Amino acid sequence: MLDVRRLRLLCDLARLGTIAAVAQAHTYTPSAVSQQLSRLEREVGMPLLERTGRRVTLTTAGRVLVGHAETVLTALEQTTAALAAVATGLTGPLRIGAFPTAVRTxxxxxxxxxxxxxxxxxxxxxxxDPVAVPAALHERRLDVGLLNDYDVVPVEPDPELETVPLLDETVFLALPDGAPPDPAQRGGGPGAADPLGDTRDAAWVMATPGTLCHTATLHVCRAAGFTPRPRHHADDFVTVxxxxxxxxxxxxxxxxxxxxxxxxxxxxxxxxxxxTRIAYRRGAAEHPATAAFVTAIQAATSTFLGR
Incomplete structure (x- = not known):
């Protein structure tokens, strides 16, 4: 019988790439992770890892086992959800991860x-930050979380997670009063101005480099024919x-x-x-707590938007 905890470590190694990263995710020592993976190899009866110096890669057998292990882990999530569904009342922790704007609104x-x-x-x-949600779900530090991306910077779906749509938002260009483009001064309606083109020489307030918001701003501005000139960096939109x-x-x-x-x-x-999408581990959709969260936040979103 294969140990599920060791299977999860092997899947995390395939996802994270290094034993050190797996150890950090589980608050183990690298030595402890290596020992558990060695025990898994003995259970399987064949090598799962190829070690070259400090580098570790999966063997063919290791890759095959990861594929089946992900199916096993999904089945365990489904089993947990089914057992929770027959319990009387929802109890226990529901760990929710969300980006600051969603937490506030x-x-x-x-x-x-x-x-x-x-x-x-x-x-x-x-x-x-939404980019941290998938890892927190994989590492079981969260039960549900909110992910987002921009149409100009789409994010590849994580095959180990399931998601449902929550919100599709307009993005606005925020300008100081009196700054161009001003449609009234142009003598036309909102479509008469080139809002982004008129900011090519303006100073910008941008998110921290490396964040999704920063990348999206670069894409939007470059599509308009210029690279934004940052004066300030801030990640909280109230501050922005x-x-x-x-x-x-x-x-x-x-x-x-x-x-x-x-x-x-x-x-x-x-x-x-x-x-924005609601995310949870594959197999957890039928868990009553997950379903209750999805229903509640969808209703809250509709109310906030006045639908």
């Missing part, structure tokens, strides 16, 4: 609804809008963050979209 109503309908749930929220209101630059703002802009900010809608 969508999660409060979601948590109130879940708390009222399922008082036995222990709701635990972690605020984190405050800097725009102070005349410190222009920025791109998704709809969730644009609900209540401060005085001195003008928002121009763009064709770019930001897309």
């Amino acid at each position: 969508l999660l409060p109503a979601t948590l109130v609804t879940l708390g009222q309908q399922h008082p036995g749930l222990e709701l635990r929220v972690t605020e984190l 809008l405050a800097l725009v209101a102070a005349g410190q630059g222009v920025s791109l703002i998704p709809q969730l963050a644009a609900a209540h802009p401060p005085a001195g900010v003008r928002l121009v809608p763009l064709t770019t979209r930001r897309r």
Whole structure:
């Protein structure tokens, strides 16, 4: 009988690439991970890893086992969900990961609804960047999480996760009042201006380099024929809008963050979209706690958007 915990370590090695990364994800020592994988090789009766110096790669047998192990892990998630479905009432922790804007706008109503309908749930929220959500789900630090991407920077789906759509947002160009483009001064409607083209010489408030928001801004601006010139870097949209209101630059703002802009900010809608999805481990869709969260946050999103 193969040990499920060791199978999970092998799958994580295939995903993360190094024993050190697997050890960090599980708060083990690299030596402990190596020992567990060696025991798995003895259980299988053939080599699963090829070691060259400090490098480790999967053998053909290792790759075959990973493919079947992912099926086993999905089946275990489905089993857990089925057992939870026959229990009386929802109890225990539900660990939720979400990006700051969603924590501020969508999660409060979601948590109130879940708390009222399922008082036995222990709701635990972690605020984190969407790029960190898949790893947290794989490592079982989260049960559900919110992912997002932009139509100009699509993210490849993770085959080990299932997702459902939550929100498709307009992205706005945030400008200080009086800054071009100003359709009224142009003598036309909103479509008369080239909102991005008129900011090619402006200072920009951009997210931290390497984040999805920063990459999306680069793509949008380069498609308009220029590279944005950053003056400030900020990842919290409240801070971004405050800097725009102070005349410190222009920025791109998704709809969730644009609900209540401060005085001195003008928002121009763009064709770019930001897309948010609810994610959980494959096989967990039928878990009652997962289903309850999906229903609650979808309702909270509809209410927030006034649908």
